[in-house]
Amino acid sequence: MARSRSRWTPPLYSLLLSVVILGPLLGPGYLLLRDAVSTPRSYFTDSAWGIADAAARAVPQDAAIAALSTVFDGGLVVKAILLLALWLTGWGAAVMARTALPTAPLPALLVASTVAVWNPYVAERLLQGHWSLLVGYAALPWTVVAALAVRQGRSWWALAVCLAAAGLTPTGALLAATIALVVLALPGGARRGLRVVGALGLAAVASAPWLAATAVSGNGVEQADPAGWAAFAARAEPGLGTLGSLAGLGGIWNSDAVPGSRTGIFALMGTVLLLTVVAFGVRPLIRRRGNPVIVGLGVVALLAIAVPALAATGPGLAMARALGETVPGAGLLRDSQKWVALAMPIYALAAAAAFSRRHRPNPVQPTALSAVQRTRFGSAVAIVALLIALPDLAWGVGNSLRPVTYPASWQAVATELDGAAGDVAVLPAGMFRRFPYSGTAPVLDPAPRMLPLDVLQTGELIVAGGTVRGEGKRATDVQNAVLAGESADTIARMGVGWVLVENTTPGELGESERTLNPLDVVYSDEQLTLYRVPNPMIVESRPATVVVAAHLAWAILLLGGLAVGLLGRIRVRRTHQP
Incomplete structure (x- = not known):
């Protein structure tokens, strides 16, 4: 009974958090806020394929929405994907904690879910309109779980699905590929070299749409505007400084795309509450330093915080500008705060580890039961603290996420x-x-x-x-x-x-x-x-065969992986039936 409750409570709890966050947006209408644009119908234009004049930033996102909106309302598709992303973020954090920390009880799993969903990163990216980036963010804990399965010599289908789902945007593809390669490249497990090569191959297919579009259009060779590096650098929040803001999973470049609670001194209090919950689990994780995956994820988190902080300094900006002048497509890196997403997996694990001591009731020592109760009480306090740390994430980030109606x-x-x-x-x-x-x-x-x-x-x-x-x-x-x-x-x-x-x-x-x-x-x-305009000269469309093929390869990776996983589960259930 307890095992069943541990399995089904986290997804239900994560769904509840997601509905509380997105509540106003779930009514009739369309998402239209800063970078987020949903419409009743999208089309297969050159822009959707990523081969128009501008860089391929929304690839394969726009083509996927164009395909789905031929059958479903495009606004409903975007809202469904966003709800699914937040739901899977929390659920995935719980599954990751249960996989990496087998002794984690149900309350600890719920704390992990809360850390992953209820934080400034999610709030700021929602306000900036980066709904598709949150799909890549949602894939991170699942990528850890899938990569751990590959390390144990099990099926690759889950990793393929995670990388393809994250690949809805170029940034998401890079985030998930980084986590996958770190977990798979660490010592231990089966066929280390083969699994790294396999992950690189899957990541290449997941990134194929934007790589092919960039190659065909030639936009990736343009130098990024030097002004962009400073404009998109991470931002210090009140009382925190840049490093503290990033450690608290905040610090987006746009000061307008920030919840009201992060615009004053309460940002310091909220960050302290979040980091306190995480800090309680650092010591238990250090005891597991023999586990290379936990060590690797910890190192990734430190770099994901330190590097954007350094990139916001004078010398860091100078290095970034030099990078933009020499490396094609380096402009993809200039919104440095978005890479803080890589810290989320270890934050969720640390939060779960803080409440993962297993207590076995002993009739001779009745205090053992009170220890279990203390763990449950501590988890509840941690969840409440995390919610209080960012109160205006609820109900559309302070009712900012409201659907619009087009004329x-x-x-x-x-x-x-x-x-x-x-x-x-x-x-x-x-x-x-x-x-x-x-x-x-x-x-x-x-x-x-x-x-x-x-x-x-x-x-x-x-x-x-x-x-x-x-x-x-x-x-x-x-x-x-x-x-x-x-x-x-x-x-x-x-x-x-x-x-x-x-x-x-x-x-x-x-x-x-x-x-x-x-x-x-x-x-x-x-x-x-x-x-x-009469008699326009028809501008020949660039050859898009390779781009269409890349999009199809990405779709096959996503849908094929899901199909393989579903068939596998059906086969297992039939095998275990009497």
């Missing part, structure tokens, strides 16, 4: 463009918007995911009052031409067949009226105005 104008414009030729230029200039229906935070323009044609995007970001240059050279040229009031023939020769003006958001319009006045208005209302 019908978007669907009308999408219908108008269906099957048309030419790319779409958008006004006002820039990639971020403030619509009346999107709240006060800036949001990514939904047009690229809402419309069936490629929408030209410069990739330029406004960060902390400064500008970080994007990779979209052609999009920048088109934007400059429209703002300068160039003729319709000029932008038609640049491959533009349509200009969409988003009327309800502020932004730079320049002399665009001179470009727009001669054009035919195809659709217009209070929200959107769509202009047709």
Whole structure:
């Protein structure tokens, strides 16, 4: 009975935490907050494949959503994936603790789940709109469990699923691959060399979509804007400094994407509460220093905190800029705080270890039962402390995660463009918007995911009052031409067949009226105005066969691994049936 309770309580508890966090978002509507954009339907554009002008950052995420939204509502898909990610984070932390610490009782497993789900990293990435990064974060504890199974000579299917799921984004792929390779490369277990090579192969397939897209489009060879390293460096929170903020799993670069409780001195108190719970388990883990996996995860956690802290210093920024100038694709590393996710597995294990002393009732020594009760009480206190440390993570991170409803104008414009030729230029200039229906935070323009044609995007970001240059050279040229009031023939020769003006958001319009006045208005209302550019030059799409093949390989790795695991479980159950 106790074993059954230990197996089913953690997933139910993790699901409860996830619903408490995402509550407001689970109603009707769409996620539209900073970098997060969900739409009723997405399309297989060059941008979705990652072979447009800008770097392949949302690959294979956008193509996967485009595929799923042909059957299901795209907003529902994104919300389901996000809920699943948070649920699996907590459940995975409990399974990892039970696997690595066999004596961990149920209360200890619940503490591990709470540490993994209820922390500043989750809150800040939700507020920044990095829902797909949280899928990679969720994969980390499961990756530890799967890699431990491989070390014991068991099946590889679980590791394949973990790496593929994390590979929904490039960062997630790198996070999970790092954990997998560390666990598999450590001494002990079966066939050390073979398992490392196998993990590298699986990681390559999981990363194939963005690697292929980068190779085909050539965007990965562009130097990252030097201004981006300082703009995206980890940030010190009140009373903590950069190192303390990172140790508390906080410190995201955007000071606006932070829960209210982390903007004042309470950030110090919350961090102390979190680190106290973790610290109680450090000594029990040190006693297990003969276990190379625990040692390896501890070293990874220290580096995941120390390196981003060093990267935020003057010498660190200078080294980062030099890296960006010499290493293709190094811009992927510039949001250094996101790598703090690698500390989560050892934090969860330490929290569980603090309450993992096994007490056996003894009728001769009745105090043994009180020791069990003290462990349960201590676990409950730890969980309450973790919840208090970040009270406004509840209910949509202080009700910031609220679904929005798009005006019908978007669907009308999408219908108008269906099957048309030419790319779409958008006004006002820039990639971020403030619509009346999107709240006060800036949001990514939904047009690229809402419309069936490629929408030209410069990739330029406004960060902390400064500008970080994007990779979209052609999009920048088109934007400059429209703002300068160039003729319709000029932008038609640049491959533009349509200009969409988003009327309800502020932004730079320049002399665009001179470009727009001669054009035919195809659709217009209070929200959107769509202009047709006559005789656009059709820009040949880059060859995407290898990119499509890479996406298919990733999907097969994910779905094939799940199928193998499911069939294996069915076979085992049939074998054990009388």
